[in-house]
Amino acid sequence: MYLVQGIWVTIKMGLIGWVIALFLGVIIGTMRISPWRWLRFLGGAYVELFRNIPFLVQLFFWYYAGPMLFGASLEKSINSIIGLNYYVAIIALGMYTASRVAEHTRAGFSSISRDHYNAALSTGLNHPQMYRYVIIPYALRIIIPTLTTEFLTIFKNSSIAMTIGVLETTFMSYKIDSETFHGLESTTGACLIYLALGLAVVGLMGILESRLKIPGMIGR
Amino acid sequence: MFDAVINNISYLMGGYWVTIKLAFFALAGGIPLGILVGLGRISRNKWVYYPVTLYVNVIRNIPLILVIFWFYFVMPIIIGSPLDPFPSAVISFIIFEATYFGEIIRAGYQSVSKGQIEAGYSTGLTYIQTTRYILIPIALRRMLPSMITQSIVTYQDTCLAFVIGLPEFVRRATIVDTLEVRSIQLFGFVAIIFLITCYIASTISRRFEIKEQEGG
């Protein structure tokens, strides 16, 4: 039925958005603690911008106002892309979640002692090398629990895309109701789907955590 | 430049007022319920702990939009007549946000180290005195920043009531947009208002946090 199609869309949005968010978020988080002031400022500005504006508003802005930003001629062609709402939703989701991942990454970096950074630098590594080989691998493992929460949140936020007509789970449950008036059943079904998705995410991250576990590191 | 906004400013700000009202009621109900939920999660009574834990874990896995929808459909069936969007939204929010506040309270409570409580007992204080003078003040200090953050999140979440037709800020902006098609201005305006209010609120919260750390 419709719901099954919706689930697939939800999963795709969540996964792709998550990949964008992780990649972008770690970079921005690193920017926020880098020694260069303008990088810190840019990173901070990004985080504040995407954190303080509700996701729905961001989504609407990119979907309705976004094409207009490209000027009149491009606007028409962008608006005629089929499935535009789907792509916009994924990008918006990725950018929003990236700001949260950036904050978690920054927290992870802060929890690593200053001398750890110093130790890496004192062997002659430069800053990019230090981040890549020493700090980021360590910090990522520290923040796996908080990243799990964020991963869950991204699936929940994907439901907001229904407001711009993306055919994902929540939208489908609404559609079923409007067609068959079995709203109660369809929304309950949707609830169960999200629950199942949540369990899957927690399970997956748990496996990841045990695979990447550093022997002796402080557990949760 | 912002002519579409200015022309419709009273209509838009009327929506903002609805947003504020919704946030207010959501917090006024959500925080007290959250306290009960938090206490329930700490409780050693099986009949309290398991139902509350189930409730919290279910709600936290479901998107708020779905909760709002689900409620909008359930309520009429129970009451027998359809509900207005505003009360329905308020109740959905209270039920939803209470789980998050409950978890904050639980975390704050559990973060007070056993050592501090034992220290209280060892100087002769009773259970009630220890709870009152040691446990609660320390727990409250720990919870406060997260409570404020979560309140800001609730304020942001109000725009989701959009989906049941509540004429709040964002919905009114979309209505104006269909008329004027000045999307950049309108949604930009909405975005800026949220940006400024949330940024101010979180900055105040951070000052608070620093003060707490220095004083505490």
Add this chain to the structure above:
Amino acid sequence: MIQIRNMSKWYGNFQVLKDINEEIKEGQTVVVCGPSGSGKSTLLRCINALEPFQKGEIIVDGQSLTDPKTNKYELRTEIGMVFQRFELYPHMTALQNITLAPMKVRKKSRKEAEEHAMRLLERVGIPEKAHEYPANLSGGQQQRVAIARSLAMEPKIMMFDEPTSALDPEMIKEVLEVMVGLCKGGMTMIVVTHEMGFAREVADEIIFMDEGSIIERGTDISFFQNPKSPRTKDFLDKILI
């Protein structure tokens, strides 16, 4: 080897190092002691450019730190540093900890770097722990791996910031032994420590710092038996039982 001239450093309004003057020749071992907050750790971190300083000059092996042309990253390959809390990279084995910098900075091949690392591990006495993660090593073993890690870049100078302060007493000796070996091998060393026995055995010069300034210098015997300043005497009374 190292010349420090009129060097001062502030953290905001607080002056943490006051007009430091010192010269350390090649092959010398200098021990720095003093109460906490005296600036000794900060001084070390200024020498390898981990911390900036606002006034004065530091010249290491002919290169001035205040000269904009000086490449700080290259400079750090010439100075090894060992930290109080070891700071081994927890997600890498002992061997990987040691080979990281030689491979990435000196562009050595994995084979070359690993062979060199194994030789260093033998030198510090724990070659069998090459494939262990830091969490499975004792404090003393971790610190010895940290020393090997710094030596891997074949530095001209080695600096130690309270290397044994975080160790259980029974492990202090094994680390000090490695350090004594380095001294006797001719390494230029600066050691911040409270281990006065070590100082007595190998130090060419002992510096006492307090509140950001160098209060007194001496060569071992004179320093311990006839401290000139009352503050030095006070400090020595407290730490020498």
